[in-house]
Amino acid sequence: MTNILFSPEFITELLVATIRMAIPLLLVAFGEMYSEKAGLVNIGLDGIMTVGALFGFLGTFYSGNPLIGALFGIVAGIIFNMIFAIMTISLRSNQIVTGMALNILGPAVATFIYRQAFGIQSSLEKVPLFQNMKIPLLGELPFVGELLFNHNILVYFSYLLVVFSVIYFNKTKSGLNYIAVGEFPHAAETLGINVMQKKYIACIICGALSGLAGAYLTTSYISSYSDGIVAGRGFIGLAAVIFGRWKPVGVLLATVLFGFADALQLRLQLINSDLPYQILAMLPYLMTLFALIFFGRKNAGPKSNGKPYYKEAK
Numbered sequence: 001m002t003n004i005l006f007s008p009e010f011i012t013e014l015l016v017a018t019i020r021m022a023i024p025l026l027l028v029a030f031g032e033m034y035s036e037k038a039g040l041v042n043i044g045l046d047g048i049m050t051v052g053a054l055f056g057f058l059g060t061f062y063s064g065n066p067l068i069g070a071l072f073g074i075v076a077g078i079i080f081n082m083i084f085a086i087m088t089i090s091l092r093s094n095q096i097v098t099g100m101a102l103n104i105l106g107p108a109v110a111t112f113i114y115r116q117a118f119g120i121q122s123s124l125e126k127v128p129l130f131q132n133m134k135i136p137l138l139g140e141l142p143f144v145g146e147l148l149f150n151h152n153i154l155v156y157f158s159y160l161l162v163v164f165s166v167i168y169f170n171k172t173k174s175g176l177n178y179i180a181v182g183e184f185p186h187a188a189e190t191l192g193i194n195v196m197q198k199k200y201i202a203c204i205i206c207g208a209l210s211g212l213a214g215a216y217l218t219t220s221y222i223s224s225y226s227d228g229i230v231a232g233r234g235f236i237g238l239a240a241v242i243f244g245r246w247k248p249v250g251v252l253l254a255t256v257l258f259g260f261a262d263a264l265q266l267r268l269q270l271i272n273s274d275l276p277y278q279i280l281a282m283l284p285y286l287m288t289l290f291a292l293i294f295f296g297r298k299n300a301g302p303k304s305n306g307k308p309y310y311k312e313a314k
Contacts, residue, residue, distance in 0.1 A: 014263055015147055019155065022259025024049075024213040024221070026158050028237035029244070029251050030165065031209030036246060037169070038202035039182040039304035042084055043099035045234025047106025048207060049214035052077040054110040056215025057225040058117065060127040066219035069127070070154065070212060073219075077211015078204055080106065085203035089196060092308035103234075111227055124224035130154060154216055161209075165248040178202075182302035185309050195309060210234070236288050243291040246301055254291070261287045 028045050035042045052073035059072030084102055087093040118125055130152035134140075139149040168175040180188040181198040189195050213233070218225050236258050243257075244250030265283040 010267070012143070012146065014260075014267060016150075017263035017266070018256060018260040019147065019151065020221070020259075021262045022255045023155055023158050024216045024233055025237050025240060025255040025258055026252065027154075027161075027213035027216065028210045028234055029240040029255050030161055030248070031206040031213070032238055032241045033165075033244075033246055033248070033251055034209070035202050035206040036241060036301055036305055037179055037182045038199050039185060039302055039307065039309065040084075040088060040199060040202055040206075041095045041099070041301075041306040042081070042102075042203075042206055043096060043235075043238060044081075044084055044102025044106070045099075045210050045237055046230050046232065047102035047104070047234070048077050048081055048210035049217075049230045049234050050106040050110045051080045052211030052214025053217045053229050054114060054214075054225055055211070057125075057127060057218035058113075059215075060219055061125060064128065066128060066130045067153070069219045070215045073211045073215025074208045075211070077209075077214065078207040080109075081203050081207025081210065084207075085200055088308070089199045089203070092310070095306050095308075107227065110225075114225060124226060126223045127218065129223050130220045152220055154212070154220055162248055162252050169248065179302070182304055185304050189311070196311070199309065213237070232285065236284060239288040239292050242301070258284055258287060 028049055031048075032042060032045060055076035056066075056069040056073035058069070060066045060069030063069070080102070083105075084095075084098050087098045088095045132150050132152050133156075134145075135149040135156075139145045141149070169179060177188065177191075177193050178198060180191070181193060181195050181202075185195045188198075214230060217229055222229065237255070240251055240254035240258060243254040244252070261284040265280040268280050269277045
């Protein structure tokens with residue numbers, strides 16, 4: 001077993017799988033990061049991802065094009081997250097309770113729609129997946145080319161998302177205004193920043209990225225939809241935001257770490273049949289708990305996180 005673990009082929013395949021499995025975590029974590037930087041703690045990510053996964057599957061199934069499926073997932077995620085936006089921004093309901101409601105509602109709605117569309121079947125419907133596109137020149141680089149530049153379009157979009165977010169939050173006035181909404185919303189309002197608008201935009205971004213993260217599972221990872229397909233990835237994404245200290249690069253590194261744990265446990269299942277697979281499957285979730293226990297205690301996040309915003313009376 002040791003020879004297999006340290007073989008070049010195993011390490012290369014493990015790292016490529018790490019990138020592939022980190023992408024849905026990265027997308028949903030960045031959605032939550034944008035939400036929390038505007039002062040909105042949305043723990044309903046699993047529910048949004050589930051809806052995105054279903055509509056990503058349906059869009060691909062009826063169009064035959066996974067790109068259409070990904071767009072369906074984005075739109076479905078935005079619409080579904082508008083429940084959270086209206087309840088927490090306009091009606092000022094508790095953000096944690098509303099997020100939990102999304103986690104309960106999302107899988108229920110997805111199961112109902114799927115069974116209305118396909119009925120109860122003994123086998124799952126299949127759809128075509130995104131194909132890898134090797135980037136010219138970069139894809140030919142030894143090791144790095146195969147690791148980073150031989151993936152599908154959603155992976156490359158995720159790269160751009162990280163770069164954009166770093167520049168947006170650190171180098172632009174709009175990004176600094178966005179951060180101000182999550183830190184000191186009343187002070188931001190006195191400077192002429194439309195706090196309510198920023199919060200709704202944050203919900204749109206969170207819904208879009210979380211829905212796309214769900215659609216990734218049915219357009220890039222698994223060619224079918226089934227109940228429980230998200231498997232707690234929304235909560236892992238939430239932990240990645242805390243572990244990454246609400247910073248784009250930190251969140252990126254956290255999701256890669258969790259993706260590595262997920263890829264590793266799958267490969268350990270294949271090479272070690274004596275160990276119960278349930279124990280290995282626990283690895284990503286144990287790592288998530290470890291991150292929250294040891295790194296989440298001293299990280300408070302944006303100062304207005306989770307607090308309802310009441311506009312100042314004129």
